[in-house]
Amino acid sequence: xxxxxxxxxxxxxxxxxxxxxxxxxxxxxxxxxxxxxxxxxxxxxxxxxxxxxxxxxxxxxxxxxxxxxxxxxxxxxxxxxxxxxxxxxxxxxxxxxxxxxxxxxxxxxxxxxxxxxxxxxxxxxxxxxxxxxxxxxxxxxxxxxxxxxxxxxxxxxxxxxxxxxxxxxxxxxxxxxxxxxxxxxxxxxxxxxxxxxxxxxxxxxxxxxxxxxxxxxxxxxxxxxxxxxxxxxxxxxxxxxxxxxxxxxxxxxxxxxxxxxxxxxxxxxxxxxxxxxxxxxxxxxxxxxxxxxxxxxxxxxxxxxxxxxxxxxxxxxxxxxxxxxxxxxxxxxxxxxxxxxxxxxxxxxxxxxxxxxxxxxxxxxxxxxxxxxxxxxxxxxxxxxxxxxxxxxxxxxxxxxxxxxxxxxxxxxxxxxxxxxxxxxxxxxxxxxxxxxxxxxxxxxxxxxxxxxxxxxxxxxxxxxxxxxxxxxxxxxxxxxxxxxxxxxxxxxxxxxxxxxxxx
Numbered sequence: 174x175x176x177x178x179x180x181x182x183x184x185x186x187x188x189x190x191x192x193x194x195x196x197x198x199x200x201x202x203x204x205x206x207x208x209x210x211x212x213x214x215x216x217x218x219x220x221x222x223x224x225x226x227x228x229x230x231x232x233x234x235x236x237x238x239x240x241x242x243x244x245x246x247x248x249x250x251x252x253x254x255x256x257x258x259x260x261x262x263x264x265x266x267x268x269x270x271x272x273x274x275x276x277x278x279x280x281x282x283x284x285x286x287x288x289x290x291x292x293x294x295x296x297x298x299x300x301x302x303x304x305x306x307x308x309x310x311x312x313x314x315x316x317x318x319x320x321x322x323x324x325x326x327x328x329x330x331x332x333x334x335x336x337x338x339x340x341x342x343x344x345x346x347x348x349x350x351x352x353x354x355x356x357x358x359x360x361x362x363x364x365x366x367x368x369x370x371x372x373x374x375x376x377x378x379x380x381x382x383x384x385x386x387x388x389x390x391x392x393x394x395x396x397x398x399x400x401x402x403x404x405x406x407x408x409x410x411x412x413x414x415x416x417x418x419x420x421x422x423x424x425x426x427x428x429x430x431x432x433x434x435x436x437x438x439x440x441x442x443x444x445x446x447x448x449x450x451x452x453x454x455x456x457x458x459x460x461x462x463x464x465x466x467x468x469x470x471x472x473x474x475x476x477x478x479x480x481x482x483x484x485x486x487x488x489x490x491x492x493x494x495x496x497x498x499x500x501x502x503x504x505x506x507x508x509x510x511x512x513x514x515x516x517x518x519x520x521x522x523x524x525x526x527x528x529x530x531x532x533x534x535x536x537x538x539x540x541x542x543x544x545x546x547x548x549x550x551x552x553x554x555x556x557x558x559x560x561x562x563x564x565x566x567x568x569x570x571x572x573x574x575x576x577x578x579x580x581x582x583x584x585x586x587x588x589x590x591x592x593x594x595x596x597x598x599x600x601x602x603x604x605x606x607x608x609x610x611x612x613x614x615x616x617x618x619x620x621x622x623x624x625x626x627x628x629x630x631x632x633x634x635x636x637x638x639x640x641x642x643x644x645x646x647x648x649x650x651x652x653x654x655x656x657x658x659x660x661x662x663x664x665x666x667x668x669x670x671x672x673x674x675x676x677x
Contacts, residue, residue, distance in 0.1 A: 190275040196226050196292040203230060206279060213282075220249050223256045226292040235285035237304030240266070245287065245300060259294045268301025280358070308437075310336070313415050315582060320457035325415045330360050330434035333417070337364060337430065340421035349375070351382050353396065353433075357389025360434040361396065364420075369427045371660045374443060374624055378429060393436040403621055407587035410623045411440040412448055419453050427661035429624075443626035445658060446618060447643045449581040450474070455646050464645035471644065473578035476571065477588050481518045482599035482607050484568045488514040490603030502564075509559035515600035517561045521569040522592065524551060630658035 193199050200215060207213040212233040220227050227249065231241070244266040248254070254263045260271050272278050278288050278297050285303035310332070313325040326333045334348060347367040353359050361382060365375055381400040390396050393413060401410045411431070414420055415438050420430045423441045431440040441448075450470045455463040487495055488503070495503070510517065528551075532544040548570075555561045572592070579585045591614070598606030621628035631639035636657045641647040650670035655661050 191273055192275060192278065192290070192295060192297055194293050194295050196228055196290055199290050199297075200228060202275065206275070207282075216246075218246075218250060220256065220291070221251065222253055225256060228290040229287060230282060230290070231287040231302065232282060232285065235305045236287055236302040240302050240304070241287060245289070245302070259289070259291050259296050259298050262289075262298065264300075266300055266302070270299050271296040272299050284358075307332075316414065316416050316419070316453075316580070318416075318452065318454045318457075321416070321453040322418050324417050326417060326420075326432075326437045326439060328435050328437055330362055330432050333432050333439065334362060334364065336417040337421050337424070340418060341366075341424060345369070346424070349379060351379065353382060353385050354387055354389035357391070359390050362432045364424060364430040364432065366424060366427065369425075369655070369661050369663050370429055371427065371662065374626075374660075375429060378431070378442065378624060390433070391435065393431070393433045393438045393440055396431070396433055397440055402624075406617065406621060407590045408446070408618070408621060408628070409449075409581075409583040409587070410444070410621065410628070411442045412444045412581065413438045413440055413583060415439075416453060422453070422456075425666075427655045427659045427663075443622075443624035443659060444628075445623065445626065445630045445656075446628050447631075449584040450579070451642070451646075452580040456649065460646050460648045464647075467646060468644065470578050470580065473575040474584075474588065476575035477579070477585075478592060479595060479607065479611075480572050480575070481522065481568055481592060482595040482610075483604075484565070485514045485518055485596055486599040486603045486607055489600060503562070506562040506564050510562050511559070513600075514565070515596060517565045518569070518596055519593075521555075521561055521565055522572075522596075524555075525569055525573055526589065626658050626660075631656075634658075 190202070193202075196217075200217075203213070203215060210232075214231055214233050216229045218227055218229070219225065229241075229245065244264060248264060256262070272281065272288075273296055277299070281299040282288055285305065287300045287302045289298040289300060291298075307329055308327050310324055310327055312323045316325075324336060326336065338346065343366075345367045347363075347365055349363040351361045351363070353361050363375060363378060378400070382396070385396075385399050387399065390399070397409070397411050397413075398404070403410060412423075414423075420439050420441065424430055428441050428443065431442065433439075450467055455467060458466075492500060507514075512520075525548075528544055528547045531547070535543060552561075552566045552570075556563055556566060576585050576588060579588070595607060595610050598610045600606075602609070619627070619629045619633050627634060630636060631643060638654055639656050639658060641651055642656075650667075653667055653669065654664045655666050657664065
């Protein structure tokens, strides 16, 4: 790794070369720097009536060619103008600036700009013509809602920022742009409210990103692992979302949104465990219905994590707690099964995970078919062959449905992983093992932090004012303050709601 960076340092030293006044020399250096780059387009021409040699350079596929032809080549070739110097060149393109060093010219070409060289000039002109293939804004693929917006982020940092700006058209929406990756130079933007967010957290996040010395990142998940504090945990310390309305809502609460160029997902920090149980739909439905659904998600979290372990513990150590009629039914179901409940559960859980992965990797229509047909056929065949019991199939199916209730896929994935150690301790020590596992898990969650914010807040530390939007969701008018765990500058989000007018 050290060798790679030292070589890169030598390359940086080379980029301090200055642009020559000789057009032929500049063309030679271009071909030298972009050797084996067939997508580099160099167009030489004479500028209008001045007959001054010029050179236009860009990378094919990274520029808007209509802009290039209409606003640069056509005026320079066919229009009459008085040429004084490059900085005063009459072009209808607004985004442009001059550069003297080759490092700036090279960086501009690689980022999709066009660069204009003119013979006799010691500067070049960097023109904003970035373009190329882009995906249109579409409906979210994983975070579907009933009454929310049908918009999702795309792979362009600029478009993602504009999607959030539509929700928060305020001058206090601040954007800090950074670069990550010695080779990829990936753009990363931090979005927050300047008069609300905790500026120390913004600075801390900025420093963590600035300390990264990697050759490049290609998605938001890589950045997340590079800036998180605790690496030995399955729980996410940043929340990822593909919904602009969800990201805007988090900014309004005082959190920071991190956008990585070329990634359709953004990160939110700091975050707590209960944040992963919230959904955009919670705030578009009646508060009592939202509260019921949220309680259902917490119940699904516990069922998904502990149900197979409880089944194993009950059949292995504590069968006396099972009602007599039920244990007779279970015994009848298991009379042909030669393996212990633990092995049954492991086989079924691994089969379920394989079916889930197969469903994700295959095209959507085929994936759904494989999931349904695979689940029914394999489950029925396994029961008929005496490999697993009917009761175990029911337990695994209920566990799978409970895991789908959680709105965040990263938290659901963490629960899927933790289910296996819980089954192991249940098989070895019964209920005692499950209780010990639960205690270790609670201690681990309380020790976690997300950008210096306790992960277990508002339970530990106890913050009574933040309970209005955690286990249940109270009416919106009762949320006068922002979450205290984030330590925002402005705690008050809305004035006291006057409902007296409704009674007149």
